[in-house]
Amino acid sequence: MSFAKVPEYSAKHPKPADITYEYGTAGFRTIGENLESTVFRVGLLAALRSQSKQGKVIGVMITASHNHERDNGVKLIDPLGEMLQQSWEAYCSKLANAASDADVQSVLEEVVRAENIDTSIKAKVAYARDTRPSGPLLQGALEDGLAALDVDASNYGIITTPQLHYIVRCLNTAGTAAAYGEPSEGGYNSKYGKAFLRLVEGKPKPTTLHIDAANGVGAPQVRKLAQSIDSPYFNIEVHNHDTETLGKLNINCGADHVKSNQHQPAGVTIVPGGRYCSFDGDADRIVYYYADESGHFHLLDGDKISTLVATYLRDLVSEAGITDLQVGVVQTAYANGSSTSYIKDSLKLPTVFAKTGVKHLHHKAEKMAIGVYFEANGHGTVLFNPSAVDALTNADPKTPAQADAIQRLWALRDLINESVGDAMSDMLLVETILICKQWTLEQWDMAYTDLPSRLLKVIVNDRSIFQTTNAEQTLTSPEGLQDVVDAIVAKFPKGRSFVRPSGTEDAVRVYAEAATRHDCDQLAYTVAGAVFDKAGGRGERPAEFL
Numbered sequence: 001m002s003f004a005k006v007p008e009y010s011a012k013h014p015k016p017a018d019i020t021y022e023y024g025t026a027g028f029r030t031i032g033e034n035l036e037s038t039v040f041r042v043g044l045l046a047a048l049r050s051q052s053k054q055g056k057v058i059g060v061m062i063t064a065s066h067n068h069e070r071d072n073g074v075k076l077i078d079p080l081g082e083m084l085q086q087s088w089e090a091y092c093s094k095l096a097n098a099a100s101d102a103d104v105q106s107v108l109e110e111v112v113r114a115e116n117i118d119t120s121i122k123a124k125v126a127y128a129r130d131t132r133p134s135g136p137l138l139q140g141a142l143e144d145g146l147a148a149l150d151v152d153a154s155n156y157g158i159i160t161t162p163q164l165h166y167i168v169r170c171l172n173t174a175g176t177a178a179a180y181g182e183p184s185e186g187g188y189n190s191k192y193g194k195a196f197l198r199l200v201e202g203k204p205k206p207t208t209l210h211i212d213a214a215n216g217v218g219a220p221q222v223r224k225l226a227q228s229i230d231s232p233y234f235n236i237e238v239h240n241h242d243t244e245t246l247g248k249l250n251i252n253c254g255a256d257h258v259k260s261n262q263h264q265p266a267g268v269t270i271v272p273g274g275r276y277c278s279f280d281g282d283a284d285r286i287v288y289y290y291a292d293e294s295g296h297f298h299l300l301d302g303d304k305i306s307t308l309v310a311t312y313l314r315d316l317v318s319e320a321g322i323t324d325l326q327v328g329v330v331q332t333a334y335a336n337g338s339s340t341s342y343i344k345d346s347l348k349l350p351t352v353f354a355k356t357g358v359k360h361l362h363h364k365a366e367k368m369a370i371g372v373y374f375e376a377n378g379h380g381t382v383l384f385n386p387s388a389v390d391a392l393t394n395a396d397p398k399t400p401a402q403a404d405a406i407q408r409l410w411a412l413r414d415l416i417n418e419s420v421g422d423a424m425s426d427m428l429l430v431e432t433i434l435i436c437k438q439w440t441l442e443q444w445d446m447a448y449t450d451l452p453s454r455l456l457k458v459i460v461n462d463r464s465i466f467q468t469t470n471a472e473q474t475l476t477s478p479e480g481l482q483d484v485v486d487a488i489v490a491k492f493p494k495g496r497s498f499v500r501p502s503g504t505e506d507a508v509r510v511y512a513e514a515a516t517r518h519d520c521d522q523l524a525y526t527v528a529g530a531v532f533d534k535a536g537g538r539g540e541r542p543a544e545f546l
């Protein structure tokens with residue numbers, strides 16, 4: 001491969017002089033039209049990443065998930081469908097910020113040297129995008145990047161983020177013992193649909209599941225999944241499915257909106273007894289919810305999903321008679337305190353905290369035999385470590401019940417998208433457990449009661465001055481601010497609050513929980529006010545409850 005064509009193509013996608021890009025929690029993310037040069041350059045880097053992996057297929061997804069429709073983003077997917085190895089993030093940022101076309105070329109050369117890349121290897125990239133209006137422009141820029149380096153590129157069209165992760169893993173494992181499935185949309189639907197039916201067939205059928213698809217790519221895709229499953233066990237009604245009309249994506253709907261506001265989305269009428277869930281804009285997050293008899297809204301978020309799944313897996317492992325197979329749970333500091341206590345004290349399962357962002361949770365879950373990880377916002381999955389696969393392979397069932405439990409564990413593994421958190425696969429997993437237990441959403445919700453919580457954003461002059469430690473729960477900078485937060489928290493029974501800079505938005509996040517709704521709000525706004533006053537707040541001071 002030569003870089004000869006790079007300057008010519010690069011000149012078509014000049015970098016805006018006044019913007020600095022950073023590969024953050026979920027790749028690059030900003031106003032879509034400002035991302036053209038970045039996406040072009042991500043194409044170049046994807047080629048080098050593929051070569052550094054001896055020609056394995058690398059994924060490139062163009063999406064800004066739950067963010068505003070005018071935003072867009074791009075991220076790289078590593079060969080097994082996992083997020084890009086962290087050490088490469090710095091290359092991404094450096095390349096995105098290279099000022100001139102010549103600088104682009106020198107950063108590429110620097111990466112080749114640093115990683116000792118054999119550039120004669122044919123690079124392979126699989127890419128896709130969501131439904132955003134800036135998608136076609138950015139896809140064009142990506143294709144130029146891939147053409148500049150003669151990459152063997154495949155376009156998978158408009159699909160969900162987890163579908164592309166799945167496809168990348170399938171492509172790279174084809175023909176091996178770890179073959180993951182058919183690398184296509186149809187292969188995805190068939191793999192997960194079949195595993196689901198294997199687990200539920202013969203049980204009583206559930207009522208309709210109402211899905212809020214956030215007017216995003218999850219809408220057409222979940223309909224295709226339902227067509228493929230074609231069974232009363234998966235009887236769905238899709239709401240907020242308008243991907244054509246501008247201005248609707250994620251607006252007053254979707255998993256992020258429902259979780260942040262703790263109320264139902266627009267476009268869905270919820271009635272007691274009904275079953276509801278919301279995807280986010282690229283369908284990698286899911287939350288469930290219902291209304292009780294008196295019409296009150298109740299959210300079943302990522303923590304509730306994680307505890308449901310961990311309990312089910314723990315019980316199956318025990319029914320299978322496998323004694324040395326441990327289920328563990330990974331959470332972030334945003335997990336509701338009640339869920340953490342429940343996992344430790346009632347389920348008696350090990351639990352650890354990771355930093356925000358699924359890549360951090362994923363890595364911690366890999367270290368567990370069966371690692372269940374979810375962010376509170378509904379993004380997560382389950383990983384079966386090779387030791388778990390060995391334990392299942394070598395299991396020696398003594399009774400038909402044990403043999404059945406082992407078969408169910410294998411089927412569950414097929415139902416779960418281990419490459420990344422996936423709204424559709426997670427939905428089938430939750431549906432499976434509810435069908436098997438014959439539980440309503442209200443019964444599922446009874447395991448523990450959430451502490452009231454509140455998540456706020458404070459806009460500051462420079463969020464880079466915020467630095468944290470202790471899985472992001474303690475500020476090390478600005479100096480003295482953590483002491484102020486601690487002093488405020490100490491005044492509230494069961495109070496907990498922490499402050500960290502967002503990795504996806506130009507804001508600082510304040511999380512708080514406490515014994516009552518009133519205390520929780522008071523705590524959140526007092527901490528947010530302190531952040532605003534002591535660390536360069538901009539705009540209006542957060543003061544709702546003061």
Ligand SMILES: CC(=O)N[C@H]1[C@@H](OP(=O)(O)O)O[C@H](CO)[C@@H](O)[C@@H]1O
Pocket residue numbers: 025026065334356357358375377379501502503504505509
């Ligand atoms: C509190 C919160 O929900 N943070 C989200 C958000 O990250 P921030 O770094 O907080 O902006 O977006 C990430 C990407 O989608 C997601 O992984 C994470 O959980």
Ligand SMILES: [Mg+2]
Pocket residue numbers: 065066280281282283284285
């Ligand atoms: Mg998402």
